[in-house]
Amino acid sequence: MALLEVKNVTKRFSGLIAVNDVSMSVEEGQIVGVIGPNGAGKTTLFNCIAGALPPSSGSILFDGQEVAGKKPYQICQAGVTRTFQVVKPFATKTVLYNTVVGAFATTQHLHEAETKAIEVLKFLDLYNKRDVVSQSLTLPERKKLELARALATEPKLLLLDEVMAGLRPQEVTEMLPIIRKINETGVTIVIVEHIMQAIMNLSEKIYVISFGKKIAEGDPHDVVSDEEVIKAYLGDEYVATQH
Amino acid sequence: MKQLLNQKPIILLISALLLGALFILPLIVTSPSLMQIIILIVLYAYFTSTWNFVGGFAGVLPLGHSAFIGIGAYTSTVLFQTFGISPWFGMIVGGLLASLVGVIIGLPTLKLRGAYFALATIAVGEGMRVLFENVKQVGPFKINGPSGISLPLMESSFWTFQFGSKATYYYIILIMLLVVLLLTYFMMNSKVGYYLAAGGEEPEAAEALGIKVSRYKLIAMAISCFLAALGGTFYAQLMLYFYPKSIMGLDLSFEIAFIALIGGRGTILGPVLGALLLRPVSELTRIYLGASLPGLHLVIFGLILIVVMRYYPKGLVEPIKKLIDRFIHKPARGKADDPSNPSARQE
Numbered sequence: 001m002a003l004l005e006v007k008n009v010t011k012r013f014s015g016l017i018a019v020n021d022v023s024m025s026v027e028e029g030q031i032v033g034v035i036g037p038n039g040a041g042k043t044t045l046f047n048c049i050a051g052a053l054p055p056s057s058g059s060i061l062f063d064g065q066e067v068a069g070k071k072p073y074q075i076c077q078a079g080v081t082r083t084f085q086v087v088k089p090f091a092t093k094t095v096l097y098n099t100v101v102g103a104f105a106t107t108q109h110l111h112e113a114e115t116k117a118i119e120v121l122k123f124l125d126l127y128n129k130r131d132v133v134s135q136s137l138t139l140p141e142r143k144k145l146e147l148a149r150a151l152a153t154e155p156k157l158l159l160l161d162e163v164m165a166g167l168r169p170q171e172v173t174e175m176l177p178i179i180r181k182i183n184e185t186g187v188t189i190v191i192v193e194h195i196m197q198a199i200m201n202l203s204e205k206i207y208v209i210s211f212g213k214k215i216a217e218g219d220p221h222d223v224v225s226d227e228e229v230i231k232a233y234l235g236d237e238y239v240a241t242q243h
Numbered sequence: 244m245k246q247l248l249n250q251k252p253i254i255l256l257i258s259a260l261l262l263g264a265l266f267i268l269p270l271i272v273t274s275p276s277l278m279q280i281i282i283l284i285v286l287y288a289y290f291t292s293t294w295n296f297v298g299g300f301a302g303v304l305p306l307g308h309s310a311f312i313g314i315g316a317y318t319s320t321v322l323f324q325t326f327g328i329s330p331w332f333g334m335i336v337g338g339l340l341a342s343l344v345g346v347i348i349g350l351p352t353l354k355l356r357g358a359y360f361a362l363a364t365i366a367v368g369e370g371m372r373v374l375f376e377n378v379k380q381v382g383p384f385k386i387n388g389p390s391g392i393s394l395p396l397m398e399s400s401f402w403t404f405q406f407g408s409k410a411t412y413y414y415i416i417l418i419m420l421l422v423v424l425l426l427t428y429f430m431m432n433s434k435v436g437y438y439l440a441a442g443g444e445e446p447e448a449a450e451a452l453g454i455k456v457s458r459y460k461l462i463a464m465a466i467s468c469f470l471a472a473l474g475g476t477f478y479a480q481l482m483l484y485f486y487p488k489s490i491m492g493l494d495l496s497f498e499i500a501f502i503a504l505i506g507g508r509g510t511i512l513g514p515v516l517g518a519l520l521l522r523p524v525s526e527l528t529r530i531y532l533g534a535s536l537p538g539l540h541l542v543i544f545g546l547i548l549i550v551v552m553r554y555y556p557k558g559l560v561e562p563i564k565k566l567i568d569r570f571i572h573k574p575a576r577g578k579a580d581d582p583s584n585p586s587a588r589q590e
């Protein structure tokens with residue numbers, strides 16, 4: 001049985017269909033990529049899975065349980081943690097404080113939460129920033145903090161929404177092994193990313209979304225040579241010149 | 244507790260000396276009217292510290308806190324008047340009642356953000372005062388509408404919560420304040436405190452991390468209202484006379500919020516600092532100008548607030564903490580401002 005099963009999920013905003021009858025299936029232990037042009041509906045799909053928005057229709061099974069329409073905190077407690085594309089740190093609090101909030105998901109005790117948080121910060125190479133107030137972090141650091149907080153909740157499934165956007169190529173290169181290492185500790189990952197190199201490098205399977213619709217899925221290399229995908233990304237002329 | 248005692252020895256020494264000084268204060272101050280002013284400083288520090296549980300941590304600005312103080316005063320007083328029940332017991336009943344009312348009010352209002360919550364609490368607070376002003380009797384309990392209640396004078400004893408000496412009142416409210424400050428400290432260093440702060444600052448992110456934000460806000464509301472009501476009973480026993488305007492008025496709610504904002508909301512010492520500074524101002528304007536310009540103290544507080552917010556948006560604890568850091572934690576100059584200063588824990 002798949003760990004995450006999204007079945008025919010649709011999300012409408014007055015008039016606009018942001019996610020249109022999308023289905024996807026994520027097996028335990030996988031890294032699955034979701035790509036698509038800006039405004040395709042990727043974040044909205046994450047919002048539906050994580051409970052930030054109730055889907056208009058469709059079903060979302062996590063670990064066999066229906067989670068569509070549940071509250072974000074319930075879904076997090078069930079084992080799904082997401083990061084925000086537009087980062088939302090607890091701005092006046094330090095990096096350590098932010099991460100401890102995440103770590104409290106699995107314990108009642110401050111010292112245990114702190115131990116867990118410090119472990120995560122060391123893992124993500126943020127430990128030397130632990131006492132910096134998060135509003136004075138750089139954007140790449142804030143993206144990392146999003147990841148740190150999410151990881152501290154010890155999720156079974158991690159939804160990463162463009163955690164590498166805004167990173168320099170070298171920083172992306174550093175991030176890839178970190179994400180793979182998170183996956184190796186047993187965390188299943190669904191990752192939305194614009195950077196093709198990153199997605200290709202990480203994912204076992206890719207879903208392509210355009211205008212709310214799933215237009216392709218499968219092995220990364222097959223998917224990127226798919227005509228419709230090239231069209232969605234690069235326009236019709238590009239496809240024409242290929243022939 | 245371990246963390247609390249884990250401070251630098253010099254901090255512990257200074258704290259012990261300060262505490263000692265607070266406890267021998269009544270031996271030095273012999274004037275009852277001066278003692279009364281000091282008691283009110285401690286009482287307002289207490290009120291504001293109870294306000295802090297919601298106003299300081301939950302990311303909202305309550306402006307109707309006096310409603311819960313009033314519930315405390317009225318509950319213990321009518322129970323004593325009608326059934327002879329000791330105010331100590333009535334105090335607990337009042338606390339529980341205030342907690343209940345607070346949670347009922349909090350359910351719809353705590354979802355509101357910013358100014359909307361503040362306005363809602365003003366409306367609830369004022370509504371409650373008007374209600375009490377228009378009711379003379381509830382069942383067997385006489386509350387006498389706008390003229391309020393005078394407590395029957397009793398012999399000085401623990402049971403009646405009436406004392407001949409101001410010093411006793413002083414010790415009671417001092418201990419109440421210390422207990423609330425200790426509670427604040429433990430709350431800030433617990434899961435509830437972290438979750439409350441997270442939900443107050445960025446509710447969407449908090450929910451995504453598994454936090455049922457509304458639940459933690461309600462917990463804070465219940466604690467805050469319970470403790471506020473205890474202070475209300477104390478006020479009733481100290482004054483032996485109160486009426487809706489004196490104990491449930493907007494004046495009191497605003498003064499508490501001013502003390503918190505100027506002293507430093509969301510900190511342990513902010514309410515104490517604010518009360519130390521603002522209470523004397525409020526006493527003096529009332530003594531010298533109260534007849535001609537009632538409410539002048541709030542105008543002065545407003546002016547102080549503008550100046551303080553301009554330079555220290557987090558309140559006056561900010562510069563004071565910096566000073567302490569400079570002289571005690573980091574004698575090496577300049578380093579106190581280092582943002583990566585590891586000693587910058589919650590204090």
Ligand SMILES: Nc1ncnc2c1ncn2[C@@H]1O[C@H](COP(=O)(O)OP(=O)(O)O)[C@@H](O)[C@H]1O
Binds near residue numbers: 016036043
């Ligand atoms: N809360 C919302 N209300 C109305 N429209 C929205 C909302 N969230 C997203 N949209 C719209 O849905 C579409 C998909 O957006 P989004 O999911 O953010 O795309 P992506 O993450 O793929 O860039 C966009 O047209 C966007 O304007």
Ligand SMILES: [Mg+2]
Binds near residue numbers: 085
């Ligand atoms: Mg997006």
